[in-house]
Amino acid sequence: MKLWVLNLSTCACVLTITLPSLETFCTIWLLSCSNNPVPKPDNLLEEEVMTDILYDLAILQAIDGSFPNKLTENNIESKKYIYKKYKIDSIIYYQNQRYYAADMKKYKKMYQEVQDRLDEANKKNDTVLSPGKERLK
Numbered sequence: 001m002k003l004w005v006l007n008l009s010t011c012a013c014v015l016t017i018t019l020p021s022l023e024t025f026c027t028i029w030l031l032s033c034s035n036n037p038v039p040k041p042d043n044l045l046e047e048e049v050m051t052d053i054l055y056d057l058a059i060l061q062a063i064d065g066s067f068p069n070k071l072t073e074n075n076i077e078s079k080k081y082i083y084k085k086y087k088i089d090s091i092i093y094y095q096n097q098r099y100y101a102a103d104m105k106k107y108k109k110m111y112q113e114v115q116d117r118l119d120e121a122n123k124k125n126d127t128v129l130s131p132g133k134e135r136l137k
Helices: 019-032 047-066 078-086 090-102 104-128
Strands: 002-007 012-017
Touching (some): 047 090, 047 104
Antiparallel strands (some): 002 012
């Protein structure tokens, strides 16, 4: 047996292999060094749609945190609301959530966009408040 060590910019693989299993080694190496190890969902949502979902969830979580009974009083369940609005089910949501979360750069970009949109909404809300009232913090 031989010990093979591969150190590439995108991965480091250490495997003990024999020469006849070179094909197995190459397969494992290709899979372990892929950019996104999570398989692409059959019903892949566009990045923009997934960002919209993350934004809506952030709003719903903020409402639930600030006014705990408001969603319940209005018979709104966050997940069900999202599924109905985007015409998806829990499986599609979780597969896409997992897929996008596996690509850290893309996911960070998506969350930054959500944060930017939330900041913009806060600015709009601040301008609506009358000058004599302070914003809740």
